[in-house]
Amino acid sequence: MSKILFDLSEKIEQKIVEALLIVKAVTDSLEISFFVVGASARDFILKHCYGIETHRMTTDIDLGVEVATWEQFRQLKESLIATGKFSFTAEPQRLRFNTVLVDIVPFGLITDEKRRISWPPEHEIFMSMVGFKEAYESSITVRLNSNPDIDIKLPTLAGLALMKIISWKEKYPERKKDAEDLLLIMHKYEDAGNIDRLYEKEQELLQEENFDTRLAGIRLLGRDMARISDPDTLRIVRNILDGETGEQSQYRLVSDMLRGTHAIEEKFDYILLQLEKLQLGINEV
Secondary structure, eight states: OOOEEEETTTTSHHHHHHHHHHHHHHHHHHEEEEEEEEHHHHIIIIIHHOOOOOOOOOOEEEEEEEOHHHHHHHHHHHHHHHTTEEOOOTTTTTTEETTTTEEEEESSSSSOOSSEEEEEETTOOOOTTTHHHHHHHHEEEEETTTTTEEEEEEEEEEHHHHHHHHHHHHHHHHHHHHHHHHHHHHGGGGGTTTHHHHHHTHHHHHTTTTHHHHHHHHHHHHHHHHHHOHHEEEEEEEEHHHHHSSSSOOOOOHHHHTTTTGTTTOOHHHHHHHHHHHHHHHHHH
């Protein structure tokens, strides 16, 4: 049994809990693994696990499900519909639970050699699932509900950061919110259970950053991202950051980060510095 790191009972909006309880029951019956991803994971981890405000709370649910075939994915969706609580939408990945939209994206053996999925029936729309496997394998277990006890998995912030930077790059310029979320994770990493790590286990890193806990925390995030990444994922992330820093860059990622509400007081050069610290941390592993 996985260790329960956080008890989120009675912290999450009831309609979201109700939807996840059904998803958990159905996936368990089909022996399908899932975890919460996207903006939902951002809110669960920062707000509900660490008490950090995210400024932009979502009322929808994003899920990653580990499946081998599109038939297995279809069976999952139809099993959810059969509960009488979910309904189809026009989007292949989206179901509706009352007023809650539930996006379900498959990863695992269903992906091609480039770790992409192609949505049926035409299989003309591709989506990269790079980073999902690592994020799931490094995920944490949290208690969603007590009496009965129901546990679900969330990515770590390092795993979520991996998925965010890859999603931003793949869908640029459509995913500015991914850039904003990545910056939020960078800003709050020190406060998300890592201050003690910095002072007790990473003193050299802290000293190198002149005891600036934000910059040290961002480098630590980069190291944690690298530690959970496989070589191909690490190469992809390094290439993204190489293209978004340095004198030849168009600074698209920095520009998108600056549009976020939590970056209002930030200057361009300081955001770029933070991105370079993330890059440094990744390259140190």
